[in-house]
Amino acid sequence: MPPSPPLPGEFSLIARHFRRLAGPGSLDLSDDAAVFDPPPGRQLVAAADAMVAGVHFLPGDPPDTIGRKLLRVNLSDLAAMGAAPLGYLLTAALPRGTPDEWTASFADGLEADNRAFGVHALGGDTVSTPGPATFSLAILGTVAPGAALLRGGARPGDRLWVSGTLGDGALGLRVLRGELAPDPAGHLARRYMLPEPRLALGAALAGVATAAMDVSDGLAQDLGHLCRASGCAATVDAAALPLSDAARAAVETDPALLSLVLAGGDDYELLFAAPPALSEEVLTRAAAAGTPVTPVGAFADGPPEVSVLGADGAPVPLPQGGWSHF
């Protein structure tokens, strides 16, 4: 019997690299769509992000970190809603001639994070592009009915909290660009390439936080979004901002780098509001989630503006806006 004609390259590529990312409901990535039962008694949560080589990641970044970063920024959106991940759809536009080893490493990274975060691919698409490698990931998650953490619930008097440390990602990008001396442990660059979605913390904040979002475009800009959604003002105590040892050392060497902590982006930490009476509860739940949290300011009556006060109580001028694509 004659051999079957070879399948076109994209099917072979999907079989070689992406099929191992698939999980329940994906029909092994070989049907027109995924089919699965929604988890009973839960609401669905959905978000999508795109990443372009040269814009969201550096073409020379290790390929195993690129898919992981895309997955993690989407998981961070779920974390900001207090949601648990379910699965994702991935589209990859790859330049013709992308080395097979590059794609294999890209998939290796995703496979590792599938395990780390208990998530899997449901479907997607692989196409060629004459431009830079471009990826898009749509994530699905679930949350208990009515428990989603929205942006609009902060009230004057609420305390302002942030998870982890700020500025590492933006400083890490400067390190990778050769504009800033690397820290010995490589902490800053790693934080740029592999953000840590705060899923356990987000899930733990239901019923305690009045509003939450993740910090992707810089604290100042994102807090501004939260203020507009909530209809109140916010004041940040610059001296209270949590910095990693590496970020603190960088800012001590060059105080102008504080602007990256305030407005640099790529933090993927959670920013949230909670009544002061629940501060102990916030700390207890965050400890149980294994995520440090720090009170960094407060919400107040007033127009939806963000003020940052220095250690001397004087306003710190904010850099104009945060990251913008246009």
Added chain:
Amino acid sequence: MPPSPPLPGEFSLIARHFRRLAGPGSLDLSDDAAVFDPPPGRQLVAAADAMVAGVHFLPGDPPDTIGRKLLRVNLSDLAAMGAAPLGYLLTAALPRGTPDEWTASFADGLEADNRAFGVHALGGDTVSTPGPATFSLAILGTVAPGAALLRGGARPGDRLWVSGTLGDGALGLRVLRGELAPDPAGHLARRYMLPEPRLALGAALAGVATAAMDVSDGLAQDLGHLCRASGCAATVDAAALPLSDAARAAVETDPALLSLVLAGGDDYELLFAAPPALSEEVLTRAAAAGTPVTPVGAFADGPPEVSVLGADGAPVPLPQGGWSHF
């Protein structure tokens, strides 16, 4: 009181063009993710496709058709599962300097199709790219439990059916490239730019079709996928293939164009199998769905290969494969 600092361009762009595409659960595209209740008693269906300027659409295509085509190819995946659409996530990577009128027209097209297909945006992302405009759309739909039309159920003896007409899209691409004289009514070019997802037909085929998929990469290649999934062979009667008047005229002028009907791609018609005893039921349900269907061949015992027979009963040589990105 000082004015608030202006929002970065992407938020303004989203507000100007994309917010009107949003619907229930989207939180007005202004939170970290969408939140919504899954329709009770239904399974979820999910798929994603990407489109790159110069690869999947022509940079000069009317911008209002581009988002619609992306939405429609995703809806076609739902149709192929017998699913009903729920909502979508859209990521857009736009070159800096994309004229605002282009983006407005892109969104206008999507808004029209939101109404036409009863669907809406749940969320997404808008980023800049140094390369060609690149879009990705992930669609969610629902289907009655166990009713999804899969690819693997065709059995030897089943009749092979196809909806609508084949070849129009591939011929339309040649027209738009100036390689083929346009038909007077512009049918071929329109079919390339605006495929018709067969949602009503897909939903009507539950319990009748043993297998189904949509034809996106050409009849021969896609039927090969269906044969491999089902573990049987298929024979196509070339003379039975349904052609539009415009496609028939083109093929009569140049018989070599028949290869585009067999393997050209961009059809977005449904290809499905059903037992011969149910042929009347297939016709009745298709008529109720308002979609013409044509029997074009049969499945048989044997290795998963596709044979095409001409009017004289002799094999028609198949072009090598269908469209491939790599």
